[in-house]
Amino acid sequence: MPDEKVQKGIVFNIQRYTIHDGPGIRTEVFLKGCSLHCKWCSNPESINSKPEVGVYKTKCIGKEHCGYCDKVCPSGAIVREEHGFTIGIDREKCIGCFRCTDICPANALKKWGKEMTADEVMEEILADRETMFRSGGGATFSGGESLLQIDFLVELLKKCRGKNIHTCVETALNVPKENIEKAVPYTDMFIFDIKEMNTEKHKTFAKYGNERVLENAVYISETGIPYVIRIPYVPLHTGTKENVEAMTRFINEKFKNKPLQIQFLRFRELGEEKYESLGIKYPMKDNGFEKFELEKDIHEMVDLMKNAGLPAVAGTTTPIK
Amino acid sequence: MAIKACGLEPYDKNYGVGVSALGENFSPYERINKLLKNFHNTPYTVDSQRAVLVTEAYKEYAADAQIIKVAKALKYILEKVDIQINEGEILVGGNGAPMRSNPVFPEFSYAWVADEIKNFPLHEREYCPYAPQTEKQKADLLSIEDFWKNNTVDDHSCARLTKEEIMASQMGYGLFVNTIILRAGVGHTSPNYRKLLSKGYIGIRKEIEEELAKLDRKNPDHLAKIYYYQASLITIDAAEIYCKRYASLAREMAEKAEPERAKELIQIAETCEWISVNPPRNFREAIQLFLLGTCIIVTEANGQSISYGRFDQFMYPFYEKDIENGVATKEEIQELIEALFIKLSGMQKFRDKNAVRQASGRGLGGDCMTVGGVDRRGKDATNDLTFLVLEARNHTRLISPWMAVRLHKNTPYELKLVTANSIRMGTGEPKIFNDEVAIPAGLGKGYSIEDARDYTVVGCVEIDAAGYEYGCHDASYFNVSRVLELAINDGKWLEDNVQMGIHTGYLKDMKSFDEVLEAFDKQMEYMVGLMISSINTIEQVHKEFKPLPYLSLLIEDCVKNGRDVTAGGAKYNLTGPQALALGTAADSLSTIKQLIFDEKKITAEELIDALKKNWEGYEPLYRLVNSDKVHHYGNDDDYADELAKFVFDTYCKYVERRPNVRGGKFAPGVYSVAGNVPHGLIQWASADGRQAHEPVSDCIGAVHTHVASHDIKGPTAMLNSVAKLDHERAGNGTLLNWKFNPSSVQGETGLNNFIALLDMIIEKKLMHSQFNVITREQLLAAQQDPEKYKHLLIRVAGYSAYFVDLGKALQRDIIERTELSFD
Numbered sequence A: 001m002p003d004e005k006v007q008k009g010i011v012f013n014i015q016r017y018t019i020h021d022g023p024g025i026r027t028e029v030f031l032k033g034c035s036l037h038c039k040w041c042s043n044p045e046s047i048n049s050k051p052e053v054g055v056y057k058t059k060c061i062g063k064e065h066c067g068y069c070d071k072v073c074p075s076g077a078i079v080r081e082e083h084g085f086t087i088g089i090d091r092e093k094c095i096g097c098f099r100c101t102d103i104c105p106a107n108a109l110k111k112w113g114k115e116m117t118a119d120e121v122m123e124e125i126l127a128d129r130e131t132m133f134r135s136g137g138g139a140t141f142s143g144g145e146s147l148l149q150i151d152f153l154v155e156l157l158k159k160c161r162g163k164n165i166h167t168c169v170e171t172a173l174n175v176p177k178e179n180i181e182k183a184v185p186y187t188d189m190f191i192f193d194i195k196e197m198n199t200e201k202h203k204t205f206a207k208y209g210n211e212r213v214l215e216n217a218v219y220i221s222e223t224g225i226p227y228v229i230r231i232p233y234v235p236l237h238t239g240t241k242e243n244v245e246a247m248t249r250f251i252n253e254k255f256k257n258k259p260l261q262i263q264f265l266r267f268r269e270l271g272e273e274k275y276e277s278l279g280i281k282y283p284m285k286d287n288g289f290e291k292f293e294l295e296k297d298i299h300e301m302v303d304l305m306k307n308a309g310l311p312a313v314a315g316t317t318t319p320i321k
Numbered sequence B: 001m002a003i004k005a006c007g008l009e010p011y012d013k014n015y016g017v018g019v020s021a022l023g024e025n026f027s028p029y030e031r032i033n034k035l036l037k038n039f040h041n042t043p044y045t046v047d048s049q050r051a052v053l054v055t056e057a058y059k060e061y062a063a064d065a066q067i068i069k070v071a072k073a074l075k076y077i078l079e080k081v082d083i084q085i086n087e088g089e090i091l092v093g094g095n096g097a098p099m100r101s102n103p104v105f106p107e108f109s110y111a112w113v114a115d116e117i118k119n120f121p122l123h124e125r126e127y128c129p130y131a132p133q134t135e136k137q138k139a140d141l142l143s144i145e146d147f148w149k150n151n152t153v154d155d156h157s158c159a160r161l162t163k164e165e166i167m168a169s170q171m172g173y174g175l176f177v178n179t180i181i182l183r184a185g186v187g188h189t190s191p192n193y194r195k196l197l198s199k200g201y202i203g204i205r206k207e208i209e210e211e212l213a214k215l216d217r218k219n220p221d222h223l224a225k226i227y228y229y230q231a232s233l234i235t236i237d238a239a240e241i242y243c244k245r246y247a248s249l250a251r252e253m254a255e256k257a258e259p260e261r262a263k264e265l266i267q268i269a270e271t272c273e274w275i276s277v278n279p280p281r282n283f284r285e286a287i288q289l290f291l292l293g294t295c296i297i298v299t300e301a302n303g304q305s306i307s308y309g310r311f312d313q314f315m316y317p318f319y320e321k322d323i324e325n326g327v328a329t330k331e332e333i334q335e336l337i338e339a340l341f342i343k344l345s346g347m348q349k350f351r352d353k354n355a356v357r358q359a360s361g362r363g364l365g366g367d368c369m370t371v372g373g374v375d376r377r378g379k380d381a382t383n384d385l386t387f388l389v390l391e392a393r394n395h396t397r398l399i400s401p402w403m404a405v406r407l408h409k410n411t412p413y414e415l416k417l418v419t420a421n422s423i424r425m426g427t428g429e430p431k432i433f434n435d436e437v438a439i440p441a442g443l444g445k446g447y448s449i450e451d452a453r454d455y456t457v458v459g460c461v462e463i464d465a466a467g468y469e470y471g472c473h474d475a476s477y478f479n480v481s482r483v484l485e486l487a488i489n490d491g492k493w494l495e496d497n498v499q500m501g502i503h504t505g506y507l508k509d510m511k512s513f514d515e516v517l518e519a520f521d522k523q524m525e526y527m528v529g530l531m532i533s534s535i536n537t538i539e540q541v542h543k544e545f546k547p548l549p550y551l552s553l554l555i556e557d558c559v560k561n562g563r564d565v566t567a568g569g570a571k572y573n574l575t576g577p578q579a580l581a582l583g584t585a586a587d588s589l590s591t592i593k594q595l596i597f598d599e600k601k602i603t604a605e606e607l608i609d610a611l612k613k614n615w616e617g618y619e620p621l622y623r624l625v626n627s628d629k630v631h632h633y634g635n636d637d638d639y640a641d642e643l644a645k646f647v648f649d650t651y652c653k654y655v656e657r658r659p660n661v662r663g664g665k666f667a668p669g670v671y672s673v674a675g676n677v678p679h680g681l682i683q684w685a686s687a688d689g690r691q692a693h694e695p696v697s698d699c700i701g702a703v704h705t706h707v708a709s710h711d712i713k714g715p716t717a718m719l720n721s722v723a724k725l726d727h728e729r730a731g732n733g734t735l736l737n738w739k740f741n742p743s744s745v746q747g748e749t750g751l752n753n754f755i756a757l758l759d760m761i762i763e764k765k766l767m768h769s770q771f772n773v774i775t776r777e778q779l780l781a782a783q784q785d786p787e788k789y790k791h792l793l794i795r796v797a798g799y800s801a802y803f804v805d806l807g808k809a810l811q812r813d814i815i816e817r818t819e820l821s822f823d
Helices: A068-072 A099-103 A118-126 A129-135 A150-162 A177-186 A199-205 A211-223 A241-254 A272-277 A294-307 B030-041 B049-060 B066-080 B111-119 B135-143 B153-160 B163-168 B179-183 B193-213 B220-256 B259-275 B283-300 B316-325 B330-346 B353-358 B384-396 B413-425 B435-444 B449-453 B480-487 B513-545 B549-553 B582-598 B604-612 B619-625 B638-655 B673-681 B715-723 B747-763 B776-784 B808-816
Strands: A008-018 A026-031 A052-055 A078-080 A086-089 A109-112 A114-117 A138-143 A166-171 A189-193 A227-233 A261-266 A312-314 B368-372 B402-407 B431-434 B456-458 B462-464 B476-479 B572-575 B577-580 B736-740 B768-773 B793-795 B800-802
Touching: A008 A118, A008 A150, A008 B715, A026 A118, A026 A150, A052 A086, A052 A272, A068 A078, A068 A099, A099 A109, A114 A118, A118 A150, A129 B747, A138 A150, A150 A166, A150 A177, A166 A177, A177 A211, A189 A211, A211 A227, A211 A241, A227 A241, A227 A294, A241 A294, A261 A294, A294 A312, B030 B330, B030 B384, B049 B066, B049 B135, B066 B220, B066 B283, B066 B549, B111 B135, B153 B179, B153 B513, B163 B513, B179 B513, B193 B220, B193 B283, B220 B259, B220 B283, B220 B549, B259 B283, B283 B316, B283 B330, B283 B549, B316 B330, B316 B384, B330 B384, B368 B384, B368 B456, B384 B402, B384 B413, B402 B413, B402 B435, B402 B747, B413 B747, B413 B768, B431 B435, B431 B747, B435 B449, B435 B462, B476 B480, B476 B513, B476 B673, B480 B513, B480 B582, B480 B638, B513 B577, B513 B582, B513 B638, B577 B638, B577 B673, B582 B604, B582 B619, B582 B638, B604 B619, B673 B808, B715 B736, B715 B747, B768 B793, B776 B808
Parallel strands: A026 A138, A138 A166, A166 A189, A189 A227, A227 A261, A261 A312, B368 B402, B402 B431, B476 B577, B736 B768
Antiparallel strands: A008 A026, A008 A114, A052 A109, A078 A086, B431 B768, B456 B462, B793 B800
16 A cells, blocks of 8 residues: 555755754755755755765775775776776766675765655654754755645644644745645744745746746745745845845735745855856856855845845844844 | 842853954953953963972971971961962962962972982973073072982872782773872862851961860870870961951052052952951952962962852852942952953963873863852852853953852753853853752762752762862872773783783683673783772871871861861861773673674684784774774663663772771762873773774774764753763763864854753763864864964863964874764
């Protein structure tokens, strides 16, 4: 009977003691797979919904001493440089058996994504429950796109509610509305991104336009569940005055309940090493952003929104009340 | 007038995050900023005067009973040593040498002093160098070399230690190290300031005279006591003379000073005159007596960690009265406290060139001041002075005093906030003690409930019944990971196969992991035994050769018992040796259990061979042991955490309640302070993935080797792991060092969550935590440009020190500790 099978999710990281994604001290569960593919994503290992092999070539100790990965690889997918150090995986040949990551003693080959049951995830979450209660924290489900693994997510949310753990769902909102509807009854707070109001511009850095994102955002504002909006402030892309002005108008006009907070997030050049480990070129390299005064610009945008009556802040260090 | 518990500045004042002591003019007082500048511009030197004077006195009074002789020597020094009052000072005192100059104490150990002067010029030292010595100073110091040959505590002790004790100690293979009490005074105590301030010297004198009057010279049993009391009276005379000399000097200087300064000098003179005999009448007199009273202790002996007790408690009555009567303002009192901190930082202790390579050589060392906590009835004792003291620390950012804040479940939020803001600044101060554990730990050591609640922190880590205890808190550092080395190799060292321990068999012959644990237990019992007998031998020599009559005036119940502290006169007589390398031992056991016995991935022979070859040719195994594929302590993983608990308990079991030479008993501690670096330096490879000579794990923290930090799950996981240990059992103290990236405690969110973490530390019963809030990049930059970063104060372990003063190995160790990041 298929419905008796224990459902598993693909988790690529569980981080304890995070303080920037929701109130208090939280344990953050990162679910693998995302549909939006933003150019500046700093967690490229989160995009693909299946587990994959990351290669950290500086950690490899070389074939002369080790060479275990070659010995276990059934498809000859290990790519070495002339001195015998592993520098990559031939992803065409790789069959995804992960024998190489299991045996690599140096963590040079790392498996991104782990199949876990909800109970296994809960065990990790509950380990910090006292700290969560003391700090007004809880669990945050993030990604990737947390709402894509919706059945697994709902199971986790239900279990948290059963243990009185406060939950945040962090999402980029590029998902079917019914996924959100499924999560709503068990979610204590949403944190979602709005990136760009012009859908054509949206398509220049993401795989899709913004229609579904905005529609879902309006829906969340109608559910009565507290929420926080995040604006990744990226020069030349989202970081323009007209975008922020359009967003301000949109929020003021369309959103039923007002957000608890609107956080401007400064673009940071992060994740290059991770891109490399997956054999992907870092898309934000040589971005020419040095000439921008990000801190100053962000503060101007914060003031702009504040003047329009919205609770905007720079960064994530202002408590969410 | 009601006094609200809050200092001069708003309690939520933010001093900055991760800024440490970089910059200047931290104080709102111009005088303090000038004094600080003068302090920082004064070179460190070594002074010969005290050494010469004590030698003269020992010759002059050679025929006296030992305790009379040492009392007369102290008096001789205090009568004759040069004293100074520096520009702008409002408090006076010193330890037998000018500001930032090191007096020398040949009574304890002298061979190394003579050796360094002859062969290793002090100004050429790699770490903690001193200004070049004058020819006269050199000649003076060399002139006494012959007198002290085979005549010091060090010499007498070494003559009495057995071959095995020496082989196991720093003079041999260094499984335990007892240099601190071998080469200097025992120190590590906190005097009864309450008594000094309430009775004054006159009151203590009266107490002694009354006791002396009860004794009879015809009764042979009374003779020792009579000598003790006579010696005590000599030291009180000495104290009076010393205070009065400052009064005369101040008057003399006033005659030539500008009117404003003359007024201050007259006030100094009147204060010193009065307190030379009488109990203080106001805060100014009390703080001056506190200072001079302490100065004499550190002139009598150079024992480290003479600690300043619960300053906010015993000074409070004077503060309250002055404010009520309008005698002083809060501002004046704040300035006095800041002036005090500069005076305390000006006093130095001379350490040998090897000691400073491993730890900071500046300041007296271990001079800890404690604020906050509960009172003798168990109620919160936070008061206005608690805040003023912490502000003074934020305004001076010096090495002294080492600051401890006691927190408990009812600590007011304001104090937690001030504490968190001080820590966020990044100087590593203050450290956090948890009353919820420290008080039960004190009870376990035999304190009364009132004394347990009234504990103070001594030195780096130690819990002390302030004024009632002589605790020899730093008796030894014992490397538990080397016990494991013996346990898997039939009692022989892996490096050279020399037999050290008893025969408990080889790893390859052990049928189960339980047999490994059993061998570890047996080796532990034997090696702890050697350490205990060594400590007792050294303490016995202190008792015979260097009694401390002045200190004993201020430790209860010496006067009542008619015995000095070294002879067991105190109410509580404990000896505290520490276990270090807990994480190294736990992860080594975990490697053996998992890879050899549970998963059978490797054989015992392979592991032993890998260790003997310092992992050479075993690169994959070395990496594997350092990876998260092996269970490691510090990740909230019972597999490894249970092994840490086993090591902890096994050490404590063989230390606790053993008798010491003062009629008291041993109490274990579990921490390394910075000892993890020198201990590691002399240790061969270990099974936790440590190469030969690398530092072992610090305090009760996780392993961090050159290739990996073994704790990877963040602060809450670490907290849970450490909370599994039985902190109450380690009556001499435990310590966890935390290192946070400034970004993770930045802003209001960072602050709130940091305070929540402090609450969790209280709730989960961690005894003691210390924090570094500094970036790795800042530390690396400081290594590159020491001149620019010369005031960068950081937490080492148990104490803060100027980063650039630390040896390279210790710098690297600090940089490699896991940086806990929250995002």
